[in-house]
Amino acid sequence: MARFLKYKNTKMVNIVQISGLNLQKLDRSKTKTKLEKRPPGDFVVIPLKDGFGSSLIPEVEAGDRVKIGQIIARDDGGVSTPVHSSVSGTVLDVSFMKYVHEETLGELPDEIIGVKVEVDRSFWEVEEVEEVNWEKLAPSEIRSSLYRNGVTSFGQTGIPSGHWSSFYDPSDVSDIIVNAVKSEPFTHHRVDFEGELEEFKHGLEIIARGYSEAKIHLAVDPEVQEALGDLSSSQRISVRSFQSEHPNGIDKVLARKILGGDQLDDGGFLMDYGILALDEVVPIHAYGAVVLDHPVSTTRVSLGGPEISNVVVEVPVGLSAGELLDGAQGYKEEDQVILGGPLTGRVMSSPEIPLGKSIPSLVLMKGPERSEVLAWLKPGSKKESFSRAFISSLLPNLDRELDSGIHGELRPCISCGYCTEVCPVDILPYQIYHTGSHDLVDEVNRLQPQRCVDCGLCAYVCPSKLPLSRVLEDAKWNQSPRVKNYVVYEKGEDKIEPSLPEGPNDNRGEAS
């Protein structure tokens, strides 16, 4: 009840200030997660479309020897970022594989090429290099280093570099948001803000130098704020604090809060408004790329769930999710594996999917009970639900038993309005659900689904457990190109290419 009343109150304030839902109490792991480095197993499968960009054609073939950090695929004339080998070893196979869309984490068809490399044990023997004095580099040299070393495939539409890493030009970037806010339970920071503080700060300054016209906004939550100590903002880099309440950790929500919301209502990509949103790991990669000339060859995955030990693991790009889970304390084979967070992620269809740069976290949860007739009527004091049908809503401090089930058979909308109450961008999920179910496309578009920020809160609070966030996602895919805010991949003759709607910048991607 208390939580529900809280929403009643927050609804009175401007949507940009809505406080969000504190889900952290679902996460009983109060200990800070440590960063562990794990060596590869026997082989890795490196996706040739990792993050934003087209699927590349490999420059290696079965039988070739490759070294860690070697470029194995590159196309300077297509929208992409070079891909590097994450290990030293021998190429075993080059074939199509399953991989995921960098933003929605939905599975892309078997049209991404993967390079399978058998590992030899020189993996951790990274060559010592002389550090580069980045302060003497021109902005274009910094951006070229980010491109060459594989950093520019991060971000919703890639990082503009003056090369074809994005459809946008570096001069289009007016604001950069570095997102160090974690608001979903069981997802953790992938930067060690105590041990890696210097690298992180230098990485931020490197980004600021590479985009000298842009303002940098570092968004932090209380955990990062505590680790960073006395935060000071400069004219170019400002630090903004946010509570760990969902959906504060979502890029589009931070963009609305930091830069104002109304202009984003028209849909499209954040870069259409000059906003480049970057994950907290990007400054660390930027430091490695520009100062040490190290390509991105590892990925950091946060591993969490109600029953497992929470940990952040650094592994070579291309290690399979299954291989990572094999070593996870508390993992059971019947657990459902969710790519991303429990509210915004997707259930993984196969443990064979390799871990690339764009997979930030895996959450393990009990799957739904097979048959639970009228389960939602059972009071269950430990069941997690927003609905007051469950006695758990009267006991807000009790630990919850979280699973991914809908607790019973499919149920109709009961017009309770919870989904509207909780939506941070003030749209009407239940109306989109109803009109969408009847294929009333014009009516759906009139309800402006493009404003949805994919927070998943509507589906979470719905007592009927309707798949509202997926319905919203479909509604967005089906919109006109002008307001579409997901990258669509189109199949060409021998590879898939990203396609973005026509924008005002005719010079996107031109080399400087």
Ligand code: SF4
């Ligand atoms: S419609 Fe649902 S998923 Fe989209 S912003 Fe609103 S609450 Fe979040």
Ligand code: SF4
């Ligand atoms: S869709 Fe769910 S949350 Fe929204 S009004 Fe219907 S029952 Fe309530």
